Amino acid sequence: MIGTAELRKDREIYGNGREEIGKVRYCPKQNRSVSRRDFLKSSAAATALAAMLPAQVKRACAKSKSIDEFVNYDALGMAELIKTGEISQIEAVDITIRRIEAIEPLINAITTPTFERAYEKAETISKNSTFAGMPILIKDMIDVGGVRRTDGSRMMLTNIPKENVKYIDGIEAAGMNIIGMTNVPEFAQLGIATNNTAFGLTKNPWDLSKSTLGSSGGAGAAVASGMVPLAHGTDGGGSNRLPPCTQGVFGIKPSKARMLPGEAGGAHGPFKTNQAICRTVRDSAALFSHTEDPDGPFPAIGLVERPSKTRLKIGYAASIKGGAKVEYAVRSAQENVVELIKNLGHEVVEIDIPVTQDEFFINFNGAFLGQFGALTERAKAITGMSAAQSGLLDPFTVNLIEYGASITPEQQAAGLAYLSTVPNLYAKTFEQVDLILSPVMPLVSLPGDTLTPTTKVNEATLAILENNLGYTASVNVSGHCAMSVPLNWDPESGMPIGSMFQAATGNDRMLYELAFELEAARPWKDRWAPYSIKNIPV
Structure with missing residues (x-):
């Protein structure tokens, strides 16, 4: 077993018993004996x-x-x-x-x-x-x-x-x-x-x-x-x-x-x-x-340990109406998953995601972007200054507050009214299929600096956010369950490409059972990133 002294030798010790590796600091436990x-x-x-x-x-x-x-x-x-x-x-x-x-x-x-x-x-x-x-x-x-x-x-x-x-x-x-x-x-x-x-x-x-x-x-x-x-x-x-x-x-x-x-x-x-x-x-x-919440609206499903023998009808949505173009590698990955689940005996049919991306976000932004004004009040309470002057909030957040302040009460009311219809739109889709398969996002990946804490909030900025949240955000408004499963890697860049499966509200067990089946068919646990403990001695 690991001896504490040997575990920590060759590390630089700083004053008052604190050690630092990179920016992580902690206090070593004294007199800890480990075989x-x-x-x-x-x-x-x-x-x-x-x-x-x-x-x-x-x-x-x-x-x-x-x-x-x-x-x-x-x-x-x-x-x-x-x-x-x-x-x-x-x-x-x-x-x-x-x-x-x-x-x-x-x-x-x-x-x-x-x-x-x-x-x-x-x-x-x-x-x-x-x-x-x-x-x-x-x-x-x-x-x-x-x-x-x-x-x-x-x-x-x-x-x-x-x-x-x-x-x-x-x-x-x-x-x-x-x-x-x-x-x-x-x-x-x-x-x-x-x-x-x-x-x-x-x-x-x-x-x-x-x-x-x-x-x-x-x-x-x-x-x-x-x-x-x-x-x-x-x-x-x-x-x-x-x-x-x-x-x-x-x-x-x-x-x-x-x-x-x-x-x-x-x-x-x-x-x-x-x-x-x-x-x-x-x-x-x-x-x-x-x-699980024992006082929640659903009976507990308990521990799911294995796939189900039940074969499912899965609706495949290759894209979302009003959204960004799906990259070739992402579309190919989802088509590959379609073949995988067919080979596992499930039925696959083509369907549409029941919301339109641009309509959804017009209403979502109208309903909720105004709420960030509360952060201004918190900044004033701490510093006596506005959010922008306080220095306590990132410029992006300050811009978002300012953008949200332009939303009218009428826009907010219209947005809330639209969002109240989203659960029913999805419920109707789940009357036709057991699950929905789609991309998680339209792109394989994004540069780390696509948006930063100093990015200005404008229509172009919001479009970048909406295009990459287009498949996921309406699921939260609907309230049903969804998962991202790592079943493909881009052959050109080597980056992972997930696949999103959605089930009707309360059908979380169905997702887990399928996840076990997909994991057995195409294991991913031992696919490691270059910058990971698989490759970097610790």
Whole structure:
């Protein structure tokens, strides 16, 4: 097993007992005695591997020790090692910290590490719990008691909630140990990039020049790079589907109000749901079973463990009316999935997505862009100045507030009236088919600087956002469930291309059963990004 002294040797020690690797800081646990296991593989193998990797990876390898012995384990697999005594709960924390220290300087996925909290919690977690003390990263848009929640904003850097929301209680009851918070766009508004002036840009482990998308971009990058096999995410417009799509991992948006409340006071967000981004379907399904709301509108589905023998009628929508042109590689990937699901015995028919993108966003923006004026009042309360003068908000957010201020009450009323019809539009479609298959987004990927915290908000900016949220956002308004499944990689760029499956409200089990079937037919767990623990010794 890993000896604490050996784990931390060769690291630069700073004053007052704090260590720093990149921008991640934590306090080492004193007098921690952990027996040693054969954790390291040969340094010669690591050196040989490093010679074949990109330049930034080579630099990381030069400072590192060995390939991670546990690279191929998912969260449940690691939990089993804890339960059988092959590793301890403290070691699980040590292993995760080692990974974070190796990868984080390249990826920039974490806003607040909670390493000491994780050490303190580790041995209090029952080994009989499902995850037995496995570390998890939490998206920085939910209340964890005693842990800073920033929503990616300088305005929130001193915000420390006093108590967990119920969803976090469910995560901890499942035996997961919170080890940090992941980066998000400021108040999730940048949408297609996880970037802010408080913490900077999170980079895509498949190509550091590409966007992680958002707003669960930090969570997706943490999983794709192997920091953790499972990370929490929220989805209010595509946030648990867009980052997995472009980072080659699995993400799901549950039905509205299916999960334990993620808002203070026990409320459910109007569109936002909580769930995980994972390397394996079984990890996601296991966490799902612990975080369903027993007081919600649906009977609990419990633990889904395998595919269904039922064959489905799946409607394939190649594009969305009023949306951007779908890139050839994305269309080819979805057509490939059509053939896959046909070969699995499912019926496929062509259908239309029941909303038109341009009409949807005219009304969505009319209904909700005006709400960001509340941030102006918060900035004034803190500084006595306007949002723009306060320096507490990114220029993009300030522009969004100003843009939203031009929306009239009539536009807002018309927008709300239209959005109230969206659930029924989808319900009618699900009377014809069991599931909808479509792209997650029309493009394979986007440059990381497509939008930045200083981008001006105008019609062109909104068009970029809308084109890449066109397939996902209406799902949140409808309230039904959807998932992004990593079934293809672009042969030219090597980037992942996800496929989105949607099911009627409450039919979350159907999605999980199909996900298990697709995972068995075309496994993705062992497809690793270049900038990941598979390639970078830790």
